[in-house]
Amino acid sequence: MTIKDLFTIQKKNEITEGLKLELKGWIVSNRGNEKIRFLTLNDGSSISNLQIVAKGKDIENYSVSNISLGTSVIVSGNIHLTPSAQQPFELVLESLTIINTVDEDFPIQKKETSLEFLREIPHLRNKTNLFKCIMLIRNSLSFEIHKYFQEHNFLYMASPIITSNDGEGAGETLLVDDESKDYFFKQKAFLGVTGQLHAEAYAQSFKKVYTFGPTFRAENSHTSRHLAEFWMIEPEVAFYKLKDIIFLADDLLKTSIRNTIKNFGAEMNYLDSLNPGLLDNLNKFLDNTLTIIEYKDVVEKLKNYTEHFIEKDIHFGMDLASEHEKFLSEQIIKGPVAVINYPKDIKAFYMYQNDDNKTVAAFDLLVPGIGELIGGSQREERYQKLLDRMNELHIPTNPLQWYLDLRRFGYAPTSGFGIGFERLVMYVTGIANIRDVIPFPRVAGQIKM
């Protein structure tokens, strides 16, 4: 029985006076006097704590007064219902075993510590309330995503991490090598920036597939939205077109977020208290139809707001900057928005070329506070069109002949997208810096632990 379970059965009125329990965890507060002491215990299942009451001789027997924050313990006792108190039940102590105490230089204290300071100790920040919330929400979103795909007949596939393909652009990939710098794989090998191309091959037999794994970008930008190592979810679906895949993205997000809010109420309420409006905004997204808008219409709209931007030259053909994306979703649409049919010159070679000869059947899903959360497209299904586009862009076709060949063997056109998982966790938790939503963040010039 976890503390989360206790609160769940209490809400269903199924908790009984006198219920005997043994619990293991960490003491997070200790107050009272010589006659009565109140300890609170956290067991990691929730940010909710269990209050433990120690009285009389037990205080002395178990040295309760000296137990400091962070001590690991095993306690047993009986549940006492306290319907008129702030916490609906407590544990009346019967026995307590101290497993290990904390040294005096323990850096996690009751008082608030800054996120910057906590980033220096990624192996300990998980002991704070805030990081417990973030990681419980991260865990929930991850499982809800797996569950959603499994319930919708998707196959989870492992796209390779190490590839011979240096990704979509040059210079943004990390090289893999052996210590002798002699090329372990007898050729240049890279850490993958996407699992999509390989997923496309598997969609040609399993129809609906997804990846969920780490991807890498050798980006030198030190922003609050970029990591060198981050997790991506990339579904790829045969017989789906642009609109189908946008609907999938919307339904996946709504289902995962709705279930997370339902199952992690204590954590979401805590995050909402730090960032008022968080839950309101998420609920507004859940209750409304996703807005879909053409890129060309976005450009026209943004032209009316140039005074808000650093980059004021708004024109068809431009890549939207983060400031434009955020402004669009935060100020104009006031919620998540899917922008579709981008100019082909700012998008990847494999996207379906629309009849206008100018745009591709791509979409970006932009959300308030983050900007781009999802990017995807219908894939170019016409062998010759794809080959011509690769040649135009000087992409070597030889290493990707296998990818071209998919179009020659009973090809079922596919569409797909990628979700930056950490950006999703930021969106749902309201956390502003991506380094705070992954246990051990990796950025240029720095590896901690």
Place this chain on the structure above:
Amino acid sequence: MTIKDLFTIQKKNEITEGLKLELKGWIVSNRGNEKIRFLTLNDGSSISNLQIVAKGKDIENYSVSNISLGTSVIVSGNIHLTPSAQQPFELVLESLTIINTVDEDFPIQKKETSLEFLREIPHLRNKTNLFKCIMLIRNSLSFEIHKYFQEHNFLYMASPIITSNDGEGAGETLLVDDESKDYFFKQKAFLGVTGQLHAEAYAQSFKKVYTFGPTFRAENSHTSRHLAEFWMIEPEVAFYKLKDIIFLADDLLKTSIRNTIKNFGAEMNYLDSLNPGLLDNLNKFLDNTLTIIEYKDVVEKLKNYTEHFIEKDIHFGMDLASEHEKFLSEQIIKGPVAVINYPKDIKAFYMYQNDDNKTVAAFDLLVPGIGELIGGSQREERYQKLLDRMNELHIPTNPLQWYLDLRRFGYAPTSGFGIGFERLVMYVTGIANIRDVIPFPRVAGQIKM
């Protein structure tokens, strides 16, 4: 509705004559004459195919006779129940749209092709029955493992892939670098060989955690059991000792395998037909208590069988070779076996040192056909013992001071293990070469696609 769904509702007697359906997928066979033709369709949900019957004018209208194996199609029609036929139902064709045909050099043909040949075309081998089975089972095992952990209150955590720690031994790690070979992270960085140390930090607040991600080994050995890139599952549990974690490993394996056999009957039967005895052996494992045996007793037993081994010098202190591990589980125990309390000199520095001063509280779970499937241990909880062991082994303590420090801040002793996920897939599918149970295998000197 998928073809898998159709067979599920048929088994429950819930399928109805005349049910109207539209299905998308690939044609896998085409036989008959001018008056009646039988196509079979696969949609990737199962290896079970749906038989489609085309008669009279429809054959001509939809050019049915010319449809070759591998063609992608959309078909619609009505279900006709055929209780006396080999397949319990078929689809009477109403309309058919050919999406794409296959070029003549399509390398997947009806006749059997060798696994070696298929390894050359990892982007297409997923279109064979065998690889559909393997990947459906892989998908099932992966989700069952996530589900098991979530139902048992484990937190899924992302241990970092890129680390500054070069693992347990030297020279077996892959280096990460930028194109200029100038160290993107301003220090040597490696691809992680384990997520365990980081998981231990998270077990200190969430109590039960697990990782499920790719790990890397720069092994030059070209065996059928090794990959340079493979997936590992690593649970770590606070307040657990050696016996608790062995029980967890056993229960996790049995639950995941039992549910997979139940949910993927067609695929498991097909694999059993290729490898008779597969299901019998798995069921024997499911029905029996796991054998636990001391390393020192294993050594005594193996001494009686030296004529079977290449390495005949069996003595206390030796590392068991794969031949010994396999012989123990296949010939002596005749099933999975957990070997415990290994000599400390052949095991990692972080394992709990037993009172005998010779062994550590480690276990390896060995299974027939594979050898080592799982390795784990109780972790050394005593700061000084751990530090002394690191010094003895000349492991630099500075980069791992954070790991030592976990013991100073309310440490709850933990135990954990790692499952090589591909080896688990090999065990359940009966596939002998690890390169055939991962979509795009990576081994020394070779990257395909």
